């Protein structure tokens with residue numbers, strides 16, 4: 001079961017994250033895939049805002065994982081760069097302020113790594129349009145992102161993500 005959103009600008013990407021946070025709870029895992037510059041960190045920033053966590057969500061590159069403790073009653077956010085990670089078990093071995101059971105864990109570039117470790121996960125792909133003119137980074141940066149969320153495992157059975165999040169043109 002998968003749902004797709006077309007997101008015209010970075011604010012829409014953040015808003016999708018905020019809305020997804022409404023269905024996320026402690027112990028959930030979100031796996032983000034997509035090219036460099038697609039919008040994975042932007043989406044994670046929205047999730048952080050929606051969860052109400054401390055600290056600015058930035059690219060986890062060079063740090064492997066960062067914990068963002070909840071400011072309220074909700075779960076913490078653990079933001080992981082899987083690119084430099086062998087397995088999710090390594091995150092638990094890090095000396096983070098948050099445990100994975102008490103957190104929503106968002107893994108960037110996690111495809112192919114976490115599938116064997118987790119039964120339940122949201123697999124989110126972020127894609128930007130191809131065809132920007134060579135050498136024009138602003139062209140490559142622009143353009144509607146296509147975000148597809150695939151809910152895997154019994155945790156997500158009966159959860160209607162499309163209804164919970166709504167359509168982007170109605171936000």
Ligand code: ADP
Pocket residue numbers: 007008009010011012013034035036037038039040041042043059141142143144145
């Ligand atoms: P990643 O983490 O996948 O490398 P980022 O989240 O850092 O990508 O985003 C890269 C760029 O894409 C940023 O400049 C961001 O503002 C922009 N961006 C994100 N979402 C969209 C969107 N829906 N439309 C246009 N630009 C976007």
Ligand code: MG
Pocket residue numbers: 040041042059060108
């Ligand atoms: Mg990133």
